[in-house]
Amino acid sequence: MFKNIILNPRMVRLEVSTLCQLDCPSCSVKKLKKKGYLTADKFKKFVDENSVIKKIELSNQGEVFLNPDLYEIIRYAYEKGISVSVNNGANLNNVEDRVFEALVKYKVRSIICAIDGAAAETYKKYRAGGDFDAVIDNIKRINFYKSKYHSKYPLLHWQYIVFGHNELEIPQAKKMARELRMSFKPIIPWDSTISPVNNKEFVKRETGLEFKGINDDIENQETSYHLFILCTQLWNYPQIQWNGDMLGCCCNDRGNFGNVFEQSFLDVLNNESMNYARGMLRGVVAGREDIPCSTCVFYQIMKENRKWISSSQIRLAKYRQKFIEIFFKLAPEAVIYKIMAFLYSKRV
Ligand code: SF4
Ligand code: SF4
Numbered sequence: 433m434f435k436n437i438i439l440n441p442r443m444v445r446l447e448v449s450t451l452c453q454l455d456c457p458s459c460s461v462k463k464l465k466k467k468g469y470l471t472a473d474k475f476k477k478f479v480d481e482n483s484v485i486k487k488i489e490l491s492n493q494g495e496v497f498l499n500p501d502l503y504e505i506i507r508y509a510y511e512k513g514i515s516v517s518v519n520n521g522a523n524l525n526n527v528e529d530r531v532f533e534a535l536v537k538y539k540v541r542s543i544i545c546a547i548d549g550a551a552a553e554t555y556k557k558y559r560a561g562g563d564f565d566a567v568i569d570n571i572k573r574i575n576f577y578k579s580k581y582h583s584k585y586p587l588l589h590w591q592y593i594v595f596g597h598n599e600l601e602i603p604q605a606k607k608m609a610r611e612l613r614m615s616f617k618p619i620i621p622w623d624s625t626i627s628p629v630n631n632k633e634f635v636k637r638e639t640g641l642e643f644k645g646i647n648d649d650i651e652n653q654e655t656s657y658h659l660f661i662l663c664t665q666l667w668n669y670p671q672i673q674w675n676g677d678m679l680g681c682c683c684n685d686r687g688n689f690g691n692v693f694e695q696s697f698l699d700v701l702n703n704e705s706m707n708y709a710r711g712m713l714r715g716v717v718a719g720r721e722d723i724p725c726s727t728c729v730f731y732q733i734m735k736e737n738r739k740w741i742s743s744s745q746i747r748l749a750k751y752r753q754k755f756i757e758i759f760f761k762l763a764p765e766a767v768i769y770k771i772m773a774f775l776y777s778k779r780v
Pocket of ligand 1: 453494523
């Protein structure tokens with residue numbers, strides 16, 4: 433049997449909204465049975481009851497900026513000395529007026545903005561219902577307040593899913609990202625059957641990404657990266673849904689491990705099913721049907737290859753996150769973007 437350690441992490445992922453105004457073709461949000469947003473009252477109660485938590489990721493599925501309590505959530509987090517980020521991504525189409533300034537004033541650490549194109553028509557092909565010009569204007573408004581407050585926060589990252597229909601706009605998007613004080617993060621789509629890339633050589637030259645075939649993202653070069661980043665969340669950086677359901681990792685939409693608004697966070701985090709799931713990922717107990725991981729594609733890959741999560745990977749993922757935090761805190765904005773561009777091109 434595996435060693436049952438009691439976890440008490442200082443980082444959690446507490447999603448603030450599963451609402452979204454767009455209709456991206458491969459989005460899983462539309463399949464969710466329970467949609468909604470986290471209220472400021474619930475956020476405050478959670479934070480007050482778990483004072484050890486010092487970092488909260490606000491995004492998961494859905495659009496963070498559609499949460500009507502977002503202003504109060506980031507203000508309260510700042511007051512309590514908690515750093516917050518939007519690193520799973522946002523579409524940034526609609527932002528409440530007072531939130532622009534709050535993002536800077538209350539030092540939201542970083543925002544990954546999903547913009548898959550460098551022109552309005554291209555952008556809409558995947559981000560259906562989205563408005564490219566509004567997104568760019570919203571980024572400029574954040575930058576206005578960054579200049580006003582002489583702040584590097586929030587660091588802004590342009591995430592670009594590379595498709596056949598937008599591959600030729602990569603150079604233009606990189607240029608725009610530089611002009612908008614953003615890093616540029618090209619990624620492979622989860623489903624490579626949607627508008628597959630045409631000129632793989634060109635894309636590799638421009639982004640460092642290698643497209644090989646169907647389901648590139650799941651089956652090829654990023655698999656071990658995903659296992660490392662996603663599965664270790666069960667130990668270091670657990671994902672909670674807006675309604676308090678403990679999902680464990682940000683990839684899980686198949687079930688939960690309990691509810692942190694109904695029981696204590698630490699009780700849920702260390703309950704039997706969470707620990708059993710950790711044992712499954714370590715390969716020391718057999719798969720069990722009631723554990724959400726049992727039907728996850730990453731668990732199936734691990735099982736087929738008999739390649740399990742190691743204790744050094746869990747530690748490494750934790751220290752990697754700590755290192756990123758310290759680096760973001762100390763380094764100047766331009767240096768951060770340069771180093772991130774290098775790391776993205778090497779897929780580190
Ligand atoms: S912007 Fe994100 S949450 Fe919204 S539909 Fe697209 S992928 Fe889904
Ligand atoms: S196996 Fe899947 S659901 Fe389970 S932690 Fe890993 S990525 Fe998440």
